[in-house]
Amino acid sequence: MDIEEYIRQIDDRWRGAFIEVWRTIGENLPEGFQAEMQHGMPTYVVPKKTYPEGYHVDGKALPFISVAAQKRHLAIYHMGIYSDNELYEWFTETYPEHMTTKLNMGKSCIRFSNPDRVPYALLGELAGKMTAEEWIELYESGKM
Template sequence: MTFDEYVDNIDEKWRESFIRTWNVISEHLPEGFDVYIHHGMPGFVVPKDRYPEGYHVDNEPLPFIGVASQKRHLAVYHMGMYRDPELYDWFAGEYPRHMSTKLNMGKSCIRFTNPGKVPYDLLGQLAEKTSVDEWIELYESRKQ
């Protein structure tokens, strides 16, 4: 599946918020990440030529951020927050300053159940916080 095919299959209710979320993350992400379809959703990965070991689970490129339109929500999967408690705490602390809705988040998955209530500025700030090299270093440090 290509990115365009993925977008074409998004429910109309979520399409605009998905595209806007994708664009904000893409515009703010440090250089070096590639777009890749991983586990059926588009996302940003560390390319294999930059990190040949890839992701330990499936030997694919190392995933960093995924964006998915689900039936009942829009999801942003940020592996850096899963690995970096300080980044997780920063996001959780900043969220109420941007949104009046309750944060719906797991270890790496941020879920938005209302397409009109997505903190795009905050997602852009989050995307800027980790470079490719920092993500590789963090991933390597937690593998041991």
């Protein structure tokens, strides 16, 4: 399945929010990332031509941000926020400036349960805060 096929199969309730999140992230990511399907989700990765070692789990391109439309929520998996305490703190402190709802977040997964209440500007800003080179350096530091 490619990204376009993934989008076509998203439930109508989530499709618009998914498309807007995916577009916002893509427009704000620094140079050096590319979009592909990984682990069943549209994912922005550091391509193998840039980082030939790839992801230690499966040897594929190094994942950075994935977006998934689930049955009950939209999920953004940001590997950098999981590994960078300063980025995590910035996001959790800035979130209330954009949203009145409680942050629903795991280690790397940010979940939104209402497709009409997604902080696109905040997600765009988050996407732009780490370059591919910074992500590789953080990944190689073993903080994963």
